[in-house]
Amino acid sequence: MAEPRVPPGRAGRLRLRRSLDVARRGADLLDQKLRVLRTRHEELLRTERDARERWHEQLARAERWLRRGLLLGGEEAMETADEARLAELSVSWTATMGVRHPDTAACTPPRRRPEDPAPANTALAHAEAAYAEALRAAAAYAVARSASRAVGEEAVRTRRRLRALRRHWVPRLETALAAADRALEQSEHEDAVRRRWAAGTVDGRPHAR
Structure with missing residues (x-):
């Protein structure tokens, strides 16, 4: 991170103070954003975990029924299955602290047509x-996983920006402002001494010319 460029004198000190105020306000806003993102991320992680468990449960249940059906009817029982068709999926989106991510999924499996064999x-x-x-559960899990990843990644980026501000940029501005204050104080002191010399006194006493 580059050192702040500061013009000399009061203008430089004023610019540093403004930059420092902006950096501190930015850090506070990032801190607030990070708290919201972390809370939301934890919620999404729980939703993802529940959705994954439900998907696995539904898939295992479907496979148990399939095995039973094959035991009862044999492999030829699958010959009556209709041809593969695509499911319909509709995803709604939302945003968390400016992070766009999927919210819910409406999944419609292929419907059996009247002419399809039972x-x-x-x-x-x-x-x-x-x-x-199981297909609906898989869609819900995919949405929850994608949302948790999007919000989690933004939380990581926000934490990095906040750390950069608080650990690097704000301290550098504070150091630069302190140096500018000292330089300005020294300059004003030297100006005062020169004015007293010009007026014929130093420390309130006349000086020899």
């Missing part, structure tokens, strides 16, 4: 419904 047995019908739920 599952070969009840277990496969349950498997079909369970896989649809």
